[in-house]
Amino acid sequence: MVYDVIVVGTRPAGAATALLLARAGLRVLAVDRARFPSDTLSTHQIQPPGVALLRRWGLLEALLAAGTPMIRTARFDHPAAVLHGAYPGPDGVLSPRRTLLDALLVDAARAAGAEVWEGFAVTDLLWTDGRVTGVEGAFRRGAPASASAAVVVGADGKRSTVARRAGARSYRVRPPTSGACYAYVEGLELTGGEVYPRADRLASVWPTNDNLAVAFLSVPRARFDDVRGRGFRAGFGERLAGTRLAGPVRATVDLPNGYRVPFGPGWALAGDAGLVMDPITGQGIGNALRDADALAAALVSGLGGGRPLRAALAAYQRRRDRERRAMYRITTSMAAFGPDRAGRWLYPALARDPAGVTCFLGVLAGLTPPNRLWPAALRGLRLTGPRAQPLNTADERFGAG
Ligand SMILES: Cc1cc2nc3c(=O)[nH]c(=O)nc-3n(C[C@H](O)[C@H](O)[C@H](O)COP(=O)(O)OP(=O)(O)OC[C@H]3O[C@@H](n4cnc5c(N)ncnc54)[C@H](O)[C@@H]3O)c2cc1C
8 A cells, every 4th residue: 555654653742643643634654673562671651742742732631631641830949949840831841751651652543544654664765766665674574564654653753774874964063961860759749830040950750650750861961970879869969768669770971952854756754753852851752742742734735725735844843943042052961961051140030030930931831932031020029028049958958069
């Protein structure tokens, strides 16, 4: 059978793309070398723009019904000031285990009419006259197979085979600078997310399914070996005291940053395959869902004759690059653990005014443009007295770093 679109990779970017294309009536094949439900090396914070898409697609209720916490408040606990408040807008940060989220998306794609091959690894692209026309690969037990389509979407993650085989050009690449570790924790009382940025690390704790919390620690690469094992708990000061790790500490330094041109003749990229950034700001899943939304619209329009496919995909790239630019800069800067020049005055100024805290959380959530921070900080600087928040409240138990 010839498909309209083959999607390689069926986690957030790929399964959501397949779901939307199938709902639009296209013939879709989605393949993944993994089987579902299955875990992947990732924590779980979906920023509010991604949550809004899950709501729009009718998937949020099932995640909430499975006990997934919607986190409406966060505490950003910097040595210079504590910013504690609510996210702006109707949605908070959602924190589903990937075993749950990814399987739900795959099931929804299938229910919408996409054909899904699990346990199928793509090894190469098929080409006709300089255009990608399909994929070839093998099932786990070795049986080879191939399939053809008008467009192949690479949603196959940061080490994308589709991008490599298609020759997708990289740009704005920044070298990996951090190492990341995380573990599940039992017995940690949390009312929201907590983030502890320090000079030599960033630690955060977030509730997730099954009454567990996920504890995430990011450090400069040079410190990775110190914290990946026994040093993990120490990275959280006293915050994990009295709790138990429910499972091993998972760790990686495979944390690239960079953009790829996300389309060419017969192919397109979504999610980490097209734009990857360090997980320190927890943007990747939301970005993958946003890519799926925009790419599916471009493909529906381009393949349906609404506008030339190339123009639709070029608009997809422009929009992606415009929307992610500021967060990419924030993320790569935080992951570099350089001197925190702004923090010393910016955070105390923002902390004086609840509107400043909301603005700051909105920026981290990808809801508020970062240039709104400066006017908010200036407003805060004018406020004094009883509205000022105490500084360094967490340092004694956490360590200033
Ligand atoms: C330690 C860590 C913590 C993170 N924490 C967060 C967080 O809290 N919040 C957040 O938003 N993001 C986080 N991220 C990033 C997030 O995991 C990714 O951005 C997100 O998973 C990208 O989704 P995706 O669908 O593009 O790719 P992936 O989730 O990587 O999925 C790609 C899929 O493609 C399949 N595949 C790959 N190659 C092939 C092939 N050749 N043939 C067939 N299938 C193939 C894989 O099996 C996989 O299932 C974290 C990342 C790390 C490393």
